[in-house]
Amino acid sequence: MLSGNPTLNENTFRNLPGGNPALEETDAMTVQGTVTKTMILLGITVVCAIFTWGIASAGSPLTMPIMIGGAIGGLILALATVFKPHWAPNTAVFYAICEGLFLGAISALYEMSFGTKQTSGGIPLNGIVVQAVGLTLGVFATMLILYTARVITVTAKLRAGIMMATGGVMLFYLVAIGLSLFGVSMPLLHNTGPLGIGLSLLIVGIAAFNLLIDFDMIERGAAQGAPKYMEWYGGFSLLVTLVWLYLEILRLLSKLRSR
DSSP states (O other), rough: OOSSSSOOOOGGGSSSOOOOOTTOOGOOOHHHHHHHHHHHHHHHHHHHHHHHHHHHTTTTTTTHHHHHHHHHHHHHHHHHHOOOGGHHHHOOOOOOOHHHHHHHHHHHHHHHHOOSSSSTEEEEOOOOHHHHHHHHHHHHHHHHHHHTTTSSSOOOHHHHHHHHHHHHHHEEEEEEEEHHHTTOOOOSSSSOOHHHHHHHHHHHHHHHHHHHHHHHHHHHHHHTBTTTTTTHHHHHHHHHHHHHHHHHHHHHHHHHOOO
16 A cells, blocks of 8 residues: 655555664654654755745845756655665755755745735745745645544545556656657646646645645554654655645646736
8 A cells, every 4th residue: 555655655664674563662763753853854944945035036146056956956865765765864854955945946936926025024925935835834734633633534545546646647747847848838737727727726635635645654654663764754755745735836826826
């Protein structure tokens, strides 16, 4: 049974270096420990994002190199972490740094294109980024409540469905990237009409449901006595989903503002 998030699946917690259900509590993965690691990674991401936000807002020529470098570095570190989970205590931190650099720059570009002019201390009062951050946190809190209250039960069918839907979205984006190299734009991806907005809403929903799968797999890992370093891996996986969710919400809001 797989997680919709490609960084987390049932096999993630099998045959791990140091993995043993009989590990002492201080040496085993815990849900609280994963929460702590997730907060650390989110904090690093936010600090780095604020740094590049300032650079981009000032119109620095370094904006694009930082954004592209952060995106590429984040991808490389994500792949390394997926294939070598025991590297997570180190790679997850550098992944958070790269994603922060990337998010700060791209968020500033979105704000300049679709935001408002009204600010307070340099912070947009009703900008697209503020709305995207708020909606991302709101979706995260909602899915966490639904999961902990067991309003939505993570079943085998749900896992399979989210896995297939996520795979479809990833394939769609890979095709879009491939076509863009030849100057061809993927239909609906940037469309601001009802179908384009509907597609964005669907992808946001898929990203949101990935959070449920992530919560479930982290809980399973703790129950199975996964090694302590998997707390960092769990935090990294949640960060991957949150970054994806934020970017999709940002894209959706930009479409709505372009209408």
